Amino acid sequence: MNAQSSPEDALPALTRPTLSKRFRLQWEPAQNAHVLLYPEGMVQLNPSAAQILLRCDGTREMNALIADLERAFDTAGIGPExxxxxxxxxxxGWLE
Incomplete structure (x- = not known):
C-alpha cells in the first residue's frame, strides 16, 4: 500500500478471505480465547480478531462478511476497521 492507499483499495469487495492452510483457528480453554495454531507456535486473538477470522472461510465476500459482523454485534460503520x-x-500470512 502506498501512502495514499486505504484498506478499501487493498481489499476489493469481491475478496473472499480464507484462513491459510498453515493455521488452525480454535477455542483454547486454557487461554480463555480463540487462538491461531501453527507448527512454530500460537497466536492468542482478541475477541474482535477472532470474530473476523471465524468468518474468513472463503464463502463470504468482504461486504457480506462486514454486514454479518454488523448484524451480529448490532453496529454499523465497522468496514474500514x-x-x-x-x-x-x-x-x-494468516489469510489467503
Whole structure:
C-alpha cells in the first residue's frame, strides 16, 4: 500500500478471505480465547480478531462478511476497521 492507499483499495469487495492452510483457528480453554495454531507456535486473538477470522472461510465476500459482523454485534460503520484487520492478517500470512 502506498501512502495514499486505504484498506478499501487493498481489499476489493469481491475478496473472499480464507484462513491459510498453515493455521488452525480454535477455542483454547486454557487461554480463555480463540487462538491461531501453527507448527512454530500460537497466536492468542482478541475477541474482535477472532470474530473476523471465524468468518474468513472463503464463502463470504468482504461486504457480506462486514454486514454479518454488523448484524451480529448490532453496529454499523465497522468496514474500514475490518478491512484493515483482514489486510493485516493477509500480510502476516494468516489469510489467503
Amino acid at each position: 475490518v478491512r484493515a484487520f483482514v489486510s493485516h492478517a493477509q500480510e502476516r
